[in-house]
Amino acid sequence: MLDLHCHILPGIDDGAKNSEISLALLNEEMKQGVKAIAFTPHFHPNRVSLEEFLGRRERSFEKLMAIPGVSDMGIKFKLAAEIFFSNKLNELELDELCYTDTNYLLIELPTDERPYGLTHTLTDIINRGYQPILAHVERYPYFTSDPTRLYDLLERGCIVQINSGAILDGQKIAIKYIKWGMAQIISSDCHNLKSRTPNLRDAYSYVRKKFGEEYVDWFEKNARDVFTGRYVDMPVPKKPKKVMGIWL
Ligand SMILES: [Fe+2]
Known part of the structure; x- marks a missing residue:
């Protein structure tokens, strides 16, 4: 598995x-089979400059790698970022925010309302040669209330990530995104280690039981393709339709 x-x-x-908590989290990831x-x-x-963020991230990574045993855990590490959506992204140099040596960017959206200029800015980012991965899409009410809005962004080239916690909590929309083929990454x-723990193994077990082994293989392949900078091959998702007030 890849996280x-x-x-x-x-x-x-x-x-x-x-660092102690970081090490405990890494040990838990390792125990679950994350490679x-x-x-x-x-x-x-909008809150911190790119330079400042990159400096902080570098220092934090060095601190983690200095912990005895971390570099010998048998886990491959990469740097990336969870970028909060801003129309400012149009003007920012994005290379160092990508998963290292790839063109994939993890982008988080606000939970209150669909940001103004979302489609325009994401399209602009795609036209610049990057591929946005939309983080934990199960959280955004403007997609949940009308999943065709998310479908449109998928059609434009975005990739969709859902959290393992949403699957394990039984959030219906997360399961539907999988069913519709609209989520590519878990x-x-x-x-x-208390409330938001490493839990990939259990989420994959759930997916295996509910959808079958081929879904697990597909999610793992997609994660591998992003991590290594390869093209994520996505079958065309099913477009959700509202029938009697329910998205099917
Ligand atoms: Fe996050």
Whole structure:
């Protein structure tokens, strides 16, 4: 398994507070069979400069790698970021925010309302040669209330990520996104060992039981393709339709 969205780097965001927690999270990931992790600390382009964020991320990564045993865990590591959506992304140099040596960018959206200029900015990013991965799409009410809005972004070239926690909590919309073929990546988005834990293994078990082994293979392949910078081959998703007030 590969975890493409997590907050394991120490002391940089609302994830691991210190190196001890980072190590405990890595041990748990390892125990579950995770072989590759991309670190995705929060980056808010409207709150902090790119240079400052990259400096902090570098120092935090160095701190993590200095912990005895971490480099010998048998896990491949990569740096990335969870970028909070801003129309400012049009003007930003995005290369160093991508999963290292790829053109994939993890982008988080606000949970209250669909941001003004979303389609325009994402299209612009795609036209510049990047591929946005929309983080934990099960959270956004403007997609949940009308999933065709998300479908339109998929058609434009976005990739969709859902959190393993949403699957394990039985959130219907997360299961529907899988059923419709609208979600390509499952990640833990782990922050700590109490409430937002590494939980990929259990989510994959659920997917195996509900959808079958081929779905698990497909999700793992997609995660591998993003991690290694290969093209993610996506079958055309089913467009959701509203029937008697329910999205099917
Ligand atoms: Fe996150």
